[in-house]
Amino acid sequence: MGTPTQNGLFKKAVDDFKAGKCGPEKVKVYEKLYPGVWSLKGFFDLRDYEIVHDGVRNVFRFILRLSEDPTERAERVSASFHTRVIPSEVKKAAYKRDKGQCQICGSKVNLHFDHDLPYSKGGSSLTAENVRLLCAKHNLEKGAKIQ
Numbered sequence: 015m016g017t018p019t020q021n022g023l024f025k026k027a028v029d030d031f032k033a034g035k036c037g038p039e040k041v042k043v044y045e046k047l048y049p050g051v052w053s054l055k056g057f058f059d060l061r062d063y064e065i066v067h068d069g070v071r072n073v074f075r076f077i078l079r080l081s082e083d084p085t086e087r088a089e090r091v092s093a094s095f096h097t098r099v100i101p102s103e104v105k106k107a108a109y110k111r112d113k114g115q116c117q118i119c120g121s122k123v124n125l126h127f128d129h130d131l132p133y134s135k136g137g138s139s140l141t142a143e144n145v146r147l148l149c150a151k152h153n154l155e156k157g158a159k160i161q
């Protein structure tokens with residue numbers, strides 16, 4: 015056997031969690047919007063997985079739950095973690111308005127979308143007004159404050 019794949023590592027984390035060996039693995043979920051531009055969806059608890067056949071091969075589908083979501087609504091995502099909490103149209107509008115730059119330092123590399131509304135407070139109905147671009151450094155600084 016070679017090095018475990020990321021999917022294999024996640025599967026092991028789920029197996030350990032279900033066996034009561036540890037708490038759920040915390041997964042930081044990003045969505046790719048443009049090449050080099052990622053949107054942080056938030057931290058999710060990795061709760062379970064299922065194996066589905068996509069017509070060509072078996073793929074893992076991981077079942078994540080937004081860590082801070084009081085409704086405990088589970089969300090199924092594919093192994094590529096493609097998700098749609100911030101609609102692409104909203105992000106594209108925000109990207110255009112912010113001219114593809116970090117809104118704090120003006121950096122144009124490693125940009126992330128930052129949203130002011132937590133998902134638990136209606137974050138699914140986001141508009142471009144509460145989404146802004148931040149570079150990885152400033153996005154992380156903001157995240158550290160929330161914790």
Ligand SMILES: [Zn+2]
Nearest residue numbers: 116119149152
């Ligand atoms: Zn910055």
